[in-house]
Amino acid sequence: MNELLHIEDLHASIEGKEILQGINLTIREGEIHAIMGPNGAGKSTLGAVLAGHPSYEVTQGKVVFRGKDLLSMPAEQRAREGLFLSFQYPVEIPGVSMVNFMRAALNDKRAYEGKEPIAATDFLKLMREKKQLVEMADKLNNRSVNEGFSGGEKKKNEIFQMAMLEPRLSILDEIDSGLDIDALRIVANGVNALHKEDNACLLITHYQRLLDYIVPDYIHVLANGKIVYSGGKELAKELEEKGYEWLNI
């Protein structure tokens, strides 16, 4: 299978403090990877750095995404190339409606791909169809982005946006945190339904629970800014039973 993402010796810091200390990771089309690890390990930092968050400085290493140098692209270009980050804490944007936001995002991506803007009726049809995936039926169109959404609604809204934009690589940061079992099932079903042969997923979590619903091909343990251990899906159970201590981190 084709390589989607290739990370080599990635170092990154924030406010002069080095958080990522040499990450190596390759993700191919069709794969689901999970990154687990204790709080503060640098999991969210990895997602933010890949998405191009301006607060982080990459001090070493390279990242190739779909054959291109990811780190030289501004955040919006990474998104238009098909990189999606579901935020651990989705941002509330009062006054900006979901409809306007999604229409702009979708049309920017289409323009980048050399396509015409989507027709108004097709767009509304698409919104309706994708909302059903996360069971958010009528609740979305006229609301401001994430404003007043419950924790579960925010996470569903992330998956809804992922469905609208059809990214090639989705980095889902703690998509399971704060969800009750029903919401977790909806979110996981959404992610599974969107999984295709030509896209890939990087799940970030510190609960094994999510991996009962979305089964990864590979699990990596991130600690102190490095991937210290990698294995198959069976690693989740082992981590659940034994914690992280046996890895000597």
Added chain:
Amino acid sequence: MVEHIINSEEKRDFLFLNPQSQDLLFRQEKGSALRLFFIDYSNIEGENRFRVNVEQKGEDCRTEIYVLSFLRGRYRQHFTSRIVHAVGNGYSRQIIRYVLTDEAKGDFAGDVVLSPNAQHIDAQQSNRNLLLSNTATIRTRPCLEIYADDVKASHGSSTGQLDESALFYMQQRGLSFSEARDMLVLSFMSECIEPIADVAQREDLMHTLYSILQNA
């Protein structure tokens, strides 16, 4: 000074679009409702001073003041509002929004007076200011003078820059920086536009503000 009387039970809207310096007094009789819109975006130099005085002389009056100042270039604007609740059962709302860029300067003073006879008043003033450049400045002096005890009165003022986490979130979904910025700024401004009754005028204004913003 120009004086307007709002008669008993009368409902009046006034819209001042890019006005020159003004000194205005509105006297409200019993049960009247007054809505004032001040929208100031076209200047890029010079100076304007606006004074708006409202007196609620009769009971059961409603006053709403919306001020949208989009200050650019080297323009300087001074705005003073003063609402006097002389008697009881009054209601007032002030939504004051500034967006400043380039080297523009804004100066806002807002005074709400609740006289000793003004019981059961509901008065709110909200002032928010958005700085889009490091060289623009805003000075604000909101003030509440309360001489009555059975009232609900509040004011709030804040000045800041665009929310960086919102900008990054929008860029992560593929919006360019300027697209994201324009959406955030327009939604900020729309609080003063949305209450305008005439739909066509509202849409016109939003279009105009959008095109100015894109070239700002």
